Amino acid sequence: MDLHTLTIHQLHERLDRGEVTSVEATEAVFGRIDQVEGKVGAYITLNRTEAMVQAEAADQRRAAGDGGALCGIPLGLKDIVCTKGLKTTCGSKILESFVPPYDATVVKKLKDAGAVIIGKLSMDEFAMGSSNETCAFGTPKNPWDLAHICGGSSGGSAAALAADECIAAIGSDTGGSIRQPASHCGVVGMKPTYGRVSRYGLLAYASSLDQLGPMTKDVRDCTLMLQTMSGYDPRDSTSVNCPVPDYSAALTQGVKGLKVGVPKEYFGEGLDSEVEQAVRSGIRLLEEAGAEICQVSLPHTDYGVAAYYIIAPAEASSNLARYDGVRFGYRHQEAESLLDLYCKSRSGGFGSEVKRRIMIGTYALSSGYYDAYYKKALQVRTLIVQDFLEAFKQCDVLVSPVSPFPAWRIGEKIDDPLSMYLSDVLTIPSNLAGVPCMSVPCGFSGAGLPIGLQIQAAHFAEEKILQVAAVLENELGVVGKKPSLV
Amino acid sequence: MEFETVIGLEIHAQLKTNTKIFCGCSTEFGKPPNTNTCPVCLGMPGVLPVLNRTVVEYAIRMGLATNCEINRTNQFARKNYFYPDLPKGYQISQFELPICEHGWVEITVDDTIKRIGLTRIHMEEDAGKLIHDDHEPVSYVDLNRTGTPLIEIVSEPDLRSPEEAAAYLRKLHAIVRYLDICDGNMQEGSFRCDANISLRPKGQEAFGTRTELKNMNSFRNVQKALEYEVRRQRDILLDGGKVVQQTLLWDPDTNRTNAMRSKEEAHDYRYFPDPDLVPIVISEEWINEITVSLPELPHQRKSRLIETLGLSEDDAGIITGDRELADYFETALVRYDNGKKLANWIMTELLRELKERDQEISQCQVTPDGLAELLTMVDKGTISGKIAKTVFQEMMVSGKDAGTVVKEKNLVQMSDEGDLLKMIDEIISANPDQVTEYRGGKTKLMGFFVGQLMQKTKGRANPQLANQLLAKALDNK
Numbered sequence: 004m005d006l007h008t009l010t011i012h013q014l015h016e017r018l019d020r021g022e023v024t025s026v027e028a029t030e031a032v033f034g035r036i037d038q039v040e041g042k043v044g045a046y047i048t049l050n051r052t053e054a055m056v057q058a059e060a061a062d063q064r065r066a067a068g069d070g071g072a073l074c075g076i077p078l079g080l081k082d083i084v085c086t087k088g089l090k091t092t093c094g095s096k097i098l099e100s101f102v103p104p105y106d107a108t109v110v111k112k113l114k115d116a117g118a119v120i121i122g123k124l125s126m127d128e129f130a131m132g133s134s135n136e137t138c139a140f141g142t143p144k145n146p147w148d149l150a151h152i153c154g155g156s157s158g159g160s161a162a163a164l165a166a167d168e169c170i171a172a173i174g175s176d177t178g179g180s181i182r183q184p185a186s187h188c189g190v191v192g193m194k195p196t197y198g199r200v201s202r203y204g205l206l207a208y209a210s211s212l213d214q215l216g217p218m219t220k221d222v223r224d225c226t227l228m229l230q231t232m233s234g235y236d237p238r239d240s241t242s243v244n245c246p247v248p249d250y251s252a253a254l255t256q257g258v259k260g261l262k263v264g265v266p267k268e269y270f271g272e273g274l275d276s277e278v279e280q281a282v283r284s285g286i287r288l289l290e291e292a293g294a295e296i297c298q299v300s301l302p303h304t305d306y307g308v309a310a311y312y313i314i315a316p317a318e319a320s321s322n323l324a325r326y327d328g329v330r331f332g333y334r335h336q337e338a339e340s341l342l343d344l345y346c347k348s349r350s351g352g353f354g355s356e357v358k359r360r361i362m363i364g365t366y367a368l369s370s371g372y373y374d375a376y377y378k379k380a381l382q383v384r385t386l387i388v389q390d391f392l393e394a395f396k397q398c399d400v401l402v403s404p405v406s407p408f409p410a411w412r413i414g415e416k417i418d419d420p421l422s423m424y425l426s427d428v429l430t431i432p433s434n435l436a437g438v439p440c441m442s443v444p445c446g447f448s449g450a451g452l453p454i455g456l457q458i459q460a461a462h463f464a465e466e467k468i469l470q471v472a473a474v475l476e477n478e479l480g481v482v483g484k485k486p487s488l489v
Numbered sequence: 490m491e492f493e494t495v496i497g498l499e500i501h502a503q504l505k506t507n508t509k510i511f512c513g514c515s516t517e518f519g520k521p522p523n524t525n526t527c528p529v530c531l532g533m534p535g536v537l538p539v540l541n542r543t544v545v546e547y548a549i550r551m552g553l554a555t556n557c558e559i560n561r562t563n564q565f566a567r568k569n570y571f572y573p574d575l576p577k578g579y580q581i582s583q584f585e586l587p588i589c590e591h592g593w594v595e596i597t598v599d600d601t602i603k604r605i606g607l608t609r610i611h612m613e614e615d616a617g618k619l620i621h622d623d624h625e626p627v628s629y630v631d632l633n634r635t636g637t638p639l640i641e642i643v644s645e646p647d648l649r650s651p652e653e654a655a656a657y658l659r660k661l662h663a664i665v666r667y668l669d670i671c672d673g674n675m676q677e678g679s680f681r682c683d684a685n686i687s688l689r690p691k692g693q694e695a696f697g698t699r700t701e702l703k704n705m706n707s708f709r710n711v712q713k714a715l716e717y718e719v720r721r722q723r724d725i726l727l728d729g730g731k732v733v734q735q736t737l738l739w740d741p742d743t744n745r746t747n748a749m750r751s752k753e754e755a756h757d758y759r760y761f762p763d764p765d766l767v768p769i770v771i772s773e774e775w776i777n778e779i780t781v782s783l784p785e786l787p788h789q790r791k792s793r794l795i796e797t798l799g800l801s802e803d804d805a806g807i808i809t810g811d812r813e814l815a816d817y818f819e820t821a822l823v824r825y826d827n828g829k830k831l832a833n834w835i836m837t838e839l840l841r842e843l844k845e846r847d848q849e850i851s852q853c854q855v856t857p858d859g860l861a862e863l864l865t866m867v868d869k870g871t872i873s874g875k876i877a878k879t880v881f882q883e884m885m886v887s888g889k890d891a892g893t894v895v896k897e898k899n900l901v902q903m904s905d906e907g908d909l910l911k912m913i914d915e916i917i918s919a920n921p922d923q924v925t926e927y928r929g930g931k932t933k934l935m936g937f938f939v940g941q942l943m944q945k946t947k948g949r950a951n952p953q954l955a956n957q958l959l960a961k962a963l964d965n966k
Contacts, residue, residue, distance in 0.1 A: 085535045098534070105528050107535060204535040211764035239537050240766050318764055321567050324578020325532045329630070345571055368569070368759035377761060 006031035007167045008485070011076050011224040014170055018065060018075050025065070025075025028170070029058040029119050032077040036121075036168050039488050044143045045153075045163035047082045048090045049122040057119040064117055072227045074117030079169035081160050082123035083130060084110050084215070085204040089120070093206045094128040094138040094156075097326045097333045097352030107204020108236045109173065109215050116231050121169050125159030128354045129323065130180055130208040132156050133426050136417045137356040144413070145188060147452055147486040151410040154184030160218045161188035165453075166488055171228055172218045177208050178311055179405070179430025181216045182442035186405035186455025189444045189484065191225050191472070192218040196462050197437035198243035201236030207322040209315035210241075212434040221482050222443065222472045226250035229465065245463065253469035259293030261470065264398030268304035269429050269457075275408035281446030281454040282404045288478045289402070289471065299397055301390040306383050307432040308424055313367045313380035314435075319357075320364030326352065359420065384435045391436040395461040400471055402458055404429055405442040409452040429457065439465045443472040444481040453481075491691040492726065494719050495699075496648035496684055500661055501639050502671040503615065503679035504547045509636035510614050511538030511581065516638075518677060522620075522631035530636035532576030537765050540565075544638040545588065545769060547670040548612050549779050551640055552589030554664050554786055555607050561771050563588045565612075565763040570756050573630050574617040582641075584760040587611035588769070594664070595788065596656040597806060605657050606645030613639050640670075646685065646696065651715035658682055658711055659810060663787040666812040675707050684715060687732070688722045697722075698732040702746060705739045714739040718746060790815055798828030804836050813850045817857050824861035827868075834864060838878060842885050854888040855881065863891040871895070872902050873952055904951040906958065909942070913962045916941045927963055935959065 006014065006028045017023045033051060040046060054077070061075035085091050085103035087110075092098045106114065114120070127137040135158025136142045143158050145151040146165040153162040157174030161184035164172055174181040176194035185192025193216045200215045207213060217228030230251070235244040265286060270279060290296050328334035328348025335347035353361070367376040394401060406426060416423045433440040439462070442455035456475065460467045476482045509516055512529035529536045552559050566584035592607035617632040642661060648654045662680060665671040673680045687699035702718060705711040717739075722732050737746035785793070791809040794800045800808070809815045818835060825831055839860070843853060855863075863884070867877045872895055883894045895901055903909060916938060917924055927934040938959050942950050 085533075091534070093534070101534065103528075103533065103535070105533070203537050206534045207765075209764075238539060240539055241537075241764075317761060321569050321579050321759070321761070324569060324571065325534065325576060327571060327573075327578060329573050330531065330576060331533070341573065365759065368761055370757050370759070373759075373761070 005167075007035040007170070009170060010220045011072065011171050011227050014076060015072055018070065025058040025061040025077075025119060026055065028075065029054055029077045029121070032121055032169060035166075039146075039166050040168060042144060042149060042488065043146055043162050043166045043168065044141050045125055045159040045166065045168050046079070046122045047092055047094070047125050047138075047140050047159070050089055050120050053089070054119050054121055057114075061117045061119060071116055073113065073231055075119060076117075077119045077121045077170050078113060079121050079124045079160060079163045079172040080110065081126050081157050081172070081174045083126055083175050083206050084173070085206070086110055086120065086123065089123065091123065091206070092140070093130070094126045094140065095353065095357065096139040097349070098331075099139070099333060101332050103204075105204065108201035108238060109232050110204060112231055112234075113173075124157070124163055124172060127156035127158065127180075128357050129206070129319070130156040130175060130177055130213075131319070131356050131360055133179070133183060133423050134411075134413070134416065135159065135184070136413065137354055139354055142413060145410050145452070146488050147189065148410070148450070150412055151452060152187065152413050154187035154406070154410060156180040156184075157192070157218060158184045161185050161190055161192065164188065164190040164218060164220055165486055167485070171220065171224050173215055173228070173232070174218045175205060175213055175215050176434065177212045177214075177315060178434050179427045181218060182405045182430050182440060182455065182457060183427065185218055185442040186444075186457075187410035187453060189447075189453030189455075189481070189486075190218060190220060191222055191441070191443055191482065192216065193225050193229060193441040193465070193468070194433065194439065195229060195233065195465055196243075196439045197434075198241055199439070199463065199465070200232045201234070201239045201242045203236055203238040207318075209318040210322060211318060212311075212315060214434075222469060222476045223251070223254060225441070225472070226254060226469055243463075248466060250466060250469055253466040254473040256466075256470045256473075257292065258289055258471055258474045261294045261400065261467070262398040263289055263294045263296050263471070264299035264394055264401045265296060266299050266301045266304070266394065266401050266403055268301050269403035273407050273425075274404060275448075277448045278404050278406070278408060278454050282402070282456050285445040285456045285475055285479065286402055289474060292474050292478060294471075297398055299394045299401065301387075301394055301401075301432065303383065303386045303390050304428070304432055307387055307435055308428050310380040310383040310387070310435060311427075311431045312363065312424060313376050314384065316360040316364030317367045317377050317380075318364065320361045320368065323353075323357070323361055328352070356420070387432050388436045391432070391438055391459075391461070399464070399467050400458050400460045402456060402471070405455040405457040406430075409448040409450070409454055433459050438462055439468055441468045441472055443475055444484075445475060445479055446481055490727065492688040492723055493691045493693075494650055494686065494688055495646050495696055496651070496654045496686045496715060497646040498644045498648065498654060498657060498682050498684050500642040500644075500658070500680070500682045502551075502642065502665050502673075504544055504638040504640060504670055505672055506541055506543045506547070506638055508541060510541050510544050510612070510638035511636055514636065518679075520633055522629070522633060525633040526635070530576070531632060532578075538581060538763075540766060540769070541638065544612055545771070546779060547638075547668070548588045548610060548640050549771065549776065550668045550670055550783065551642070551665065552592060552610055553776075553780055553783060554668055555589075555592040555594050555610070555642075555661075557589035557592030557607060557610060559589055559771060559776055560586055562586065562768050563771070564768045565766045566760045567763045569759045572616070573628070574619050574632075574635070576617070576632060576635060580614060580616065581763055581766070582613035583611035585762075586768075594657070594660050596653060596660050598650075598653050598656050600802075603653065605647045605653075608643040608645050610640050610642050613641060615639050651712045651719065654684065654715055655708055655712040658708060660787070662708075663810050663812065667784055667786055669784070678706065681706065682711060684711065686715060686718050686722070688719065688726060697726075698734050700732065700734065701736045703736060703738050703749075706741075710739060710741050713744065714746060717744065721746070787812075794828070798832070800828060800832050804832045807840075808832060808835065811850065817850055817853070820857035821861045824858055825864050827864070830864060831860075834860070838881055842882065846885070854886070855884045859884060859890050866891055866895065870902060870904065870951065872900055873948070875952070876900050876902065876948055879948075900949060902951045903946050903949045904954055906954070909946075909950060909955060909958050910962070912942060912945050913958055916945070917962060924963065935963075938963065
């Protein structure tokens with residue numbers, strides 16, 4: 004049996020029945036990595052030795068009757084969360100040798116649950132990108148077609164899942180960075196409500212937008228990961244202290260009577276017809292399953308990208324100031340003065356997309372420009388929040404495409420940042436509003452590339468998203484299809 | 490031309506919390522470099538700040554004690570700049586919505602009471618310290634102080650002289666000490682101030698060009714630096730020149746100010762609300778709780794001492810200007826109830842002795858009880874007032890109590906008539922010329938005879954009795 008192809012719950016059942024051990028499953032995953040990683044390139048760092056130790060410990064724990072849903076499950080982590088003693092690069096040369104002295108809260112929770120950490124997954128540098136091409140350590144390929152991007156910024160997580168190089172993964176989403184690669188690689192990815200999952204230990208890109216979330220092979224796995232990752236953290240002032248429900252209960256609720264809103268602005272100009280077709284067939288299935296479909300409007304959707312590309316770079320320009328070559332990470336060796344040290348270390352350590360956003364953000368916050376850019380962007384953000392609040396008076400969830408088109412070819416947009424930025428038009432608003440959202444596979448393009456369907460819900464209504472996703476998964480039969488990599 | 494001086498002060502007070510403002514590290518001073526640190530205050534990737542509630546409470550205390558409005562919703566902002574003592578590349582401070590605004594305090598200069606406006610008080614984190622090697626071109630970074638909570642208190646440009654600035658600074662120093670929110674140590678930098686100063690022709694409404702003064706680490710230096718800057722700016726203006734807006738560092742060794750390099754001050758801080766910290770919402774209940782718990786403040790204590798003990802305005806002002814001194818006074822008062830005499834002794838003897846030794850009242854060897862005992866001995870006639878001064882000096886040096894010093898040095902006052910008369914007889918027979926002159930009408934010589942007697946008794950003769958007996962003996966013959 005190919006253990007690496009299993010989902011969390013499938014592997015958990017086998018572990019529970021004593022048919023396999025975590026050590027065997029972990030070895031199987033590393034075997035798969037040895038087999039396909041040369042083609043895919045999903046990982047930046049592998050954690051082989053420590054992972055085997057964790058797997059053995061998990062087996063003992065399970066033998067002692069203490070094996071929860073994630074105990075002994077091999078996971079991949081986006082290289083954006085701090086892992087104590089394990090290199091954390093954030094896809095950047097400036098952190099190529101950085102070994103954190105502490106675990107992110109989410110990492111600690113996963114470790115406490117007995118998960119096995121396989122390694123750190125590739126990503127766009129500091130999560131700035133939509134194709135994983137800005138990573139300083141190479142670009143992972145889309146397992147469905149190696150000439151195509153896997154999406155970004157959590158590209159490594161999505162590619163590793165599609166290629167069965169881990170059982171489940173975590174990603175982070177600032178403007179679509181979980182959902183878009185999940186959509187492009189045919190896996191499930193959820194960005195929870197802002198404040199649902201602790202950001203402590205997540206390397207900040209844009210603090211008011213960043214949120215960690217699960218990336219999994221199916222919807223049930225998503226609930227299992229979310230259950231463990233969620234919850235208030237006293238170390239994160241923006242995490243919200245409200246109870247975490249039993250998410251798995253949502254899986255069997257169905258959608259009868261659920262009001263599903265279809266936002267007209269999400270089906271506008273520039274939407275690929277194959278993507279639209281796949282999403283609309285998903286909506287029809289929901290209707291057949293008893294959901295009430297209604298048209299809604301989120302009139303400020305078009306301004307999301309513009310507001311995002313002020314707010315996110317502004318926060319980033321400040322968040323990335325600590326990478327100065329003084330205390331950790333890359334330091335240029337030939338600096339002649341303090342200023343020279345800053346300039347040379349940062350010029351040499353950051354890639355061009357990161358520098359571009361630092362420059363944009365610095366400009367937007369400069370005295371004399373603050374009101375015209377940053378303040379205005381915050382006002383737009385408020386309007387977008389109001390759009391969602393209005394929409395959720397009329398419906399329970401919003402369904403739409405995730406990306407306007409399937410994965411493009413590697414290199415196609417990398418020299419055209421504006422067109423790359425615009426590809427995030429359908430995912431950015433949920434970050435600006437802080438609402439939960441998910442990409443669930445809903446079909447394939449004619450060229451055989453996966454297409455995802457986006458579900459958004461009101462703050463802390465993750466369960467409604469899971470209800471819809473579970474129905475789509477059952478009815479469409481798309482989830483679980485595998486690329487023929489080998 | 491006559492000029493008017495315009496001064497505004499920015500005071501930074503380190504708050505006496507046990508832990509730092511955004512993490513659980515200790516704020517203890519004097520630890521080995523970089524030991525009071527954790528990933529949060531080191532600014533490691535991925536960490537987040539969590540606000541220390543006590544910092545907000547202390548800031549509210551200060552706001553209430555200085556008649557400020559407390560903003561019910563206030564917010565932290567990031568002040569962005571690069572420097573090796575600032576690990577995150579930004580300082581978490583407050584900008585648009587500080588915790589306190591629109592306050593005032595009263596100062597007294599030349600018997601005139603004047604109200605000085607407070608623009609704002611905001612909370613922020615301190616930076617670390619750079620230590621420059623004296624011999625090698627190397628600098629070291631110590632981040633122990635990083636994240637120590639500060640409040641910055643910004644005054645209106647209401648101060649019109651260096652004296653007023655010094656009085657204002659002392660006033661705020663007294664308030665933070667009374668509130669027990671800051672240890673007030675200027676040498677260690679836990680209470681420090683920068684000044685903005687400009688001159689304008691008397692009668693003119695518009696402000697002149699200002700300079701900013703830094704690095705004044707004592708009350709005296711603040712006043713000296715401002716006085717220097719007043720002279721410097723006046724000389725420039727009288728010569729028809731223009732004051733350049735710049736930041737100046739006070740050099741206490743040369744007693745002059747030097748300009749900082751302009752590069753070091755050319756900042757655009759790009760303030761924006763810190764997305765890692767949610768806005769702080771302060772409830773009415775909390776403010777009421779803090780209001781009720783406020784201690785007696787310097788001006789209230791001063792009025793009380795004047796009203797209940799009859800102290801003079803000046804004495805009460807000086808004694809209550811320093812919380813420790815006022816506590817010392819009131820502790821001594823428990824055992825010695827003549828407030829005026831006690832105040833007089835403190836104002837003259839105690840403060841002089843402390844100043845000579847360059848000591849604070851907290852370092853004083855003489856306890857309040859010890860001083861009360863000493864003054865009681867004077868009142869009872871055990872020792873004379875003059876001897877008491879000698880005893881006090883000895884107490885300041887050795888830390889022994891008054892009784893012990895008096896016994897050891899055999900300083901008990903001689904009040905036995907027989908003993909004194911015996912010595913008076915000896916003096917009269919040893920100084921026949923002076924006796925004759927005295928009896929001939931040169932009564933000023935009384936002082937001479939008293940001196941002789943004091944010499945013989947080593948100053949222990951009861952002065953009144955000595956005078957009385959001498960007069961009697963000299964007049965009789």
